[in-house]
Amino acid sequence: MKSMTRTRQRDEMTPEQKTLRRKEFFINNSLYFFLIAAIVGIVIYDPRFLSTASIVNILSLSAANLPLALGIAGAIILSGTDLSAGRAVGLIACVSASLLQMAGYPNKMFPSLGVLPLPVVLLIALAIGGLIGLVNGFCVAKFRLHPFIVTLATQLILFGILLMYLMNGNNNGQSLSGLDPSYTQWITGSFLKIGGTAIPNYVFYSIAITAVIWFVWNKTVFGKNMFAVGSNEEAARVSGVNVTATIIGVFVLAGVLYGVTGFIEAARIGSNSAATGLNYELDAIAACVIGGVSFVGGIGKIRGVILGVVLLRIIFVGLTFLSIDANLQYVIKGLIILLACAIDMRKYLKKR
Amino acid sequence: MEEILLQMRGICKSFPGVKALDNANLTVKRGTVHALMGENGAGKSTLMKCLFGIYAKDKGEIFLEGRPVEFASSKEALEQGVAMVHQELNQALSRTVADNLWLGRYPARVGVVRKGKMRKDTLDLFESLGFSQNPDAVAGTLSVSRRQMIEIAKAVSYDAKIIVFDEPTSSLTEQETEGLFRIIKTLRDKGCGIVYISHKMEEILRISDEVTVMRDGKTVATRPAAELTMEEIIRLMVGRELTQRFPEKAPATQENLLSVRDLTGRYAPLREVSFDLRKGEVLGVAGLDGAGRTELLELLFGLAAKERGTVTLEGREIRNSSPRAAIRNGFALLTEERRATGIFPGRSVQENTVVSRLSAYRKFGFLQEKAMKRDVDSVVQSLKVKTPSRHTPIRVLSGGNQQKVILGRWLLTNPKILLLDEPTRGIDVGAKYEIYKIIADLAKQGRGVILVSGEMPELLGVCHRILVLSAGRAAGIVQADETTQEEIMSLAAKFV
Numbered sequence: 110m111k112s113m114t115r116t117r118q119r120d121e122m123t124p125e126q127k128t129l130r131r132k133e134f135f136i137n138n139s140l141y142f143f144l145i146a147a148i149v150g151i152v153i154y155d156p157r158f159l160s161t162a163s164i165v166n167i168l169s170l171s172a173a174n175l176p177l178a179l180g181i182a183g184a185i186i187l188s189g190t191d192l193s194a195g196r197a198v199g200l201i202a203c204v205s206a207s208l209l210q211m212a213g214y215p216n217k218m219f220p221s222l223g224v225l226p227l228p229v230v231l232l233i234a235l236a237i238g239g240l241i242g243l244v245n246g247f248c249v250a251k252f253r254l255h256p257f258i259v260t261l262a263t264q265l266i267l268f269g270i271l272l273m274y275l276m277n278g279n280n281n282g283q284s285l286s287g288l289d290p291s292y293t294q295w296i297t298g299s300f301l302k303i304g305g306t307a308i309p310n311y312v313f314y315s316i317a318i319t320a321v322i323w324f325v326w327n328k329t330v331f332g333k334n335m336f337a338v339g340s341n342e343e344a345a346r347v348s349g350v351n352v353t354a355t356i357i358g359v360f361v362l363a364g365v366l367y368g369v370t371g372f373i374e375a376a377r378i379g380s381n382s383a384a385t386g387l388n389y390e391l392d393a394i395a396a397c398v399i400g401g402v403s404f405v406g407g408i409g410k411i412r413g414v415i416l417g418v419v420l421l422r423i424i425f426v427g428l429t430f431l432s433i434d435a436n437l438q439y440v441i442k443g444l445i446i447l448l449a450c451a452i453d454m455r456k457y458l459k460k461r
Numbered sequence: 462m463e464e465i466l467l468q469m470r471g472i473c474k475s476f477p478g479v480k481a482l483d484n485a486n487l488t489v490k491r492g493t494v495h496a497l498m499g500e501n502g503a504g505k506s507t508l509m510k511c512l513f514g515i516y517a518k519d520k521g522e523i524f525l526e527g528r529p530v531e532f533a534s535s536k537e538a539l540e541q542g543v544a545m546v547h548q549e550l551n552q553a554l555s556r557t558v559a560d561n562l563w564l565g566r567y568p569a570r571v572g573v574v575r576k577g578k579m580r581k582d583t584l585d586l587f588e589s590l591g592f593s594q595n596p597d598a599v600a601g602t603l604s605v606s607r608r609q610m611i612e613i614a615k616a617v618s619y620d621a622k623i624i625v626f627d628e629p630t631s632s633l634t635e636q637e638t639e640g641l642f643r644i645i646k647t648l649r650d651k652g653c654g655i656v657y658i659s660h661k662m663e664e665i666l667r668i669s670d671e672v673t674v675m676r677d678g679k680t681v682a683t684r685p686a687a688e689l690t691m692e693e694i695i696r697l698m699v700g701r702e703l704t705q706r707f708p709e710k711a712p713a714t715q716e717n718l719l720s721v722r723d724l725t726g727r728y729a730p731l732r733e734v735s736f737d738l739r740k741g742e743v744l745g746v747a748g749l750d751g752a753g754r755t756e757l758l759e760l761l762f763g764l765a766a767k768e769r770g771t772v773t774l775e776g777r778e779i780r781n782s783s784p785r786a787a788i789r790n791g792f793a794l795l796t797e798e799r800r801a802t803g804i805f806p807g808r809s810v811q812e813n814t815v816v817s818r819l820s821a822y823r824k825f826g827f828l829q830e831k832a833m834k835r836d837v838d839s840v841v842q843s844l845k846v847k848t849p850s851r852h853t854p855i856r857v858l859s860g861g862n863q864q865k866v867i868l869g870r871w872l873l874t875n876p877k878i879l880l881l882d883e884p885t886r887g888i889d890v891g892a893k894y895e896i897y898k899i900i901a902d903l904a905k906q907g908r909g910v911i912l913v914s915g916e917m918p919e920l921l922g923v924c925h926r927i928l929v930l931s932a933g934r935a936a937g938i939v940q941a942d943e944t945t946q947e948e949i950m951s952l953a954a955k956f957v
Binding site: 344407 | 554564
């Protein structure tokens with residue numbers, strides 16, 4: 110009966126309704142139009158923006174941020190957030206770097222350590238991330254604190270730990286560099302070149318991780334429980350979902366993803382300090398929101414997160430291409446985030 | 462046949478300062494519909510919460526098929542075959558029907574959900590209930606009645622022996638209610654015991670086999686429905702005679718107050734609706750779910766965008782482009798969802814009362830406490846609001862008293878037109894009468910009232926004329942004294 114009325118309405122559509130429908134189409138796909146318009150604009154100014162090197166650059170920068178954004182997206186789907194992500198990445202990057210400095214490097218933090226095997230350090234990175242997530246998740250689930258509060262606190266704690274860690278050995282708060290070539294090679298090396306531009310290995314790691322997370326979100330009981338808890342925690346509880354375990358699980362998964370990001374980031378940057386990871390969570394949150402992961406909870410798609418991360422990166426790189434003053438770039442970034450979210454929000458507003 | 466499925470005996474439950482349940486009893490037999498009645502606060506919900514382990518009872522025993530049971534959570538109750546279809550549906554609205562149905566027990570292999578099996582099980586279940594619904598639809602896009610059917614299906618899928626329905630028809634149209642009753646009868650004939658909580662007398666007498674009436678936390682009586690009349694039930698519930706269900710109607714004037722012509726919504730599904738409202742008249746609005754009843758009020762109040770059409774108030778064309786404009790023009794809207802869009806739960810009775818005309822209490826930029834107190838006191842007195850003080854948070858009042866506060870809020874703005882959307886939903890009989898009385902008094906003062914209601918007896922009892930909407934169009938206007946429920950129903954189906 111309902112579908113019949115709908116067809117009847119379409120047949121009887123007035124010109125005004127047709128314009129309305131067109132308007133809706135534009136609004137619903139506004140992000141894509143926005144993306145195309147931005148690219149076209151920048152290319153007119155400087156065609157090198159679409160050169161292979163530039164595209165690979167944008168893709169690799171996006172890939173470096175993607176695991177982090179996916180972790181935060183989980184927290185947002187629970188209608189929470191995670192402010193500790195950036196500092197977690199910073200701590201994990203510094204720990205990874207300190208354990209993988211070249212033997213004989215003059216400023217080596219642990220001179221007697223030698224070079225640990227890569228998989229061991231990777232596991233340590235993931236474990237630290239998981240532990241951070243466990244603390245966050247435990248406080249959110251057990252103490253019923255808002256994730257904003259919990260991660261605001263853990264973010265400070267992590268920074269303090271990071272500063273203390275950097276005082277270790279004879280490092281004395283210096284940046285950590287002189288990484289072992291096997292490490293940097295594994296992350297930033299390349300086995301595939303496109304048009305003479307090497308694609309760093311971590312892009313493929315990032316793609317693989319994204320595929321795994323897509324599977325977890327869409328195909329597993331844990332993923333479905335995550336969306337259910339985010340959508341209506343009470344309904345999930347009365348249906349017998351272990352809400353506590355789900356919340357903790359989401360934060361642990363996020364922490365593990367920060368572990369991956371930190372491990373990649375250390376080798377990607379090469380020289381790691383207390384500033385590594387600073388404000389990464391803010392870019393990631395912005396990317397999630399632009400990509401339609403809603404703070405209302407229970408709403409979000411992997412492809413939205415990817416789109417958000419890439420879109421934000423195109424804007425950042427594009428602003429540099431347009432040789433816009435670095436200070437002004439912040440203003441423009443802020444305005445673009447506002448605009449993109451405002452347009453996107455219209456999708457969810459009830460028309461009346 | 463008369464086998465006892467569920468027995469609750471001598472249940473007591475106290476909260477600080479209140480004895481919510483005092484030796485309450487409930488006995489439900491196999492294959493029967495058992496109505497549980499009582500005014501708000503009589504202890505029906507508390508009794509059910511004790512059954513489902515949401516509250517721990519102080520005293521008393523519960524037997525399921527003769528075995529003593531004590532559920533720690535509603536999940537545990539569900540697994541033992543005692544299910545509840547809630548008044549406020551508790552669903553994950555951004556997820557699909559199938560996701561909601563199997564939430565908490567997804568069919569899975571090593572943590573991976575078996576989507577195909579889930580879909581098939583869902584379809585099989587729906588088929589056994591004679592219910593067609595796409596399992597992949599997102600729950601939030603469905604109507605309340607559809608979502609309720611999903612809850613019922615969920616109960617059935619747990620192989621429930623006892624299903625408790627808490628006010629299941631409060632947001633259903635008559636047509637949907639019929640569908641629900643068919644399902645309830647099917648479940649009953651399968652041997653389920655149904656506990657049916659409702660305020661609607663007509664329904665209770667129609668559908669139930671036995672009735673238990675509660676008052677002040679005690680069980681007053683359990684009797685076969687066939688031996689009871691509506692008057693008898695009301696007497697048991699309120700403990701006194703309620704001679705009339707509806708107050709006397711004063712005749713409306715012939716003077717025209719509001720003329721609406723060709724009202725059409727931009728997004729709201731309302732097409733060329735025209736009607737007149739006279740001074741002192743209560744105009745009812747009837748129609749099926751989705752007919753555009755609420756949308757009509759929203760359009761008039763400037764909450765929804767108008768495509769075309771004119772609204773003339775006392776001979777002057779007006780344009781309610783926003784609720785603020787509507788209030789300036791003398792309109793007031795009592796919204797359908799009291800909790801979601803009516804009250805400010807944590808704020809005081811006083812703030813909830815004066816919120817619509819705060820600027821009137823302003824002097825040199827400061828709010829005048831004295832003037833506010835005077836108005837709030839007058840509202841509390843004239844509308845008989847039962848509240849400990851004007852500083853009490855409104856959320857602790859009963860539904861009827863909350864509704865009176867919201868009515869009082871609008872009366873302070875001295876409106877010419879009152880738009881009331883389901884003003885008595887979820888309110889007990891005694892308070893209902895008082896709300897009807899207020900509506901009648903308002904009309905007597907020469908105001909116009911437009912009353913949207915899904916309860917046919919209410920429309921017939923309170924209104925002068927009834928506008929029937931059908932699929933967004935006006936199907937006709939009938940005189941309440943001359944029409945029948947059948948005539949209204951056939952008009953409501955005119956354009957469907």
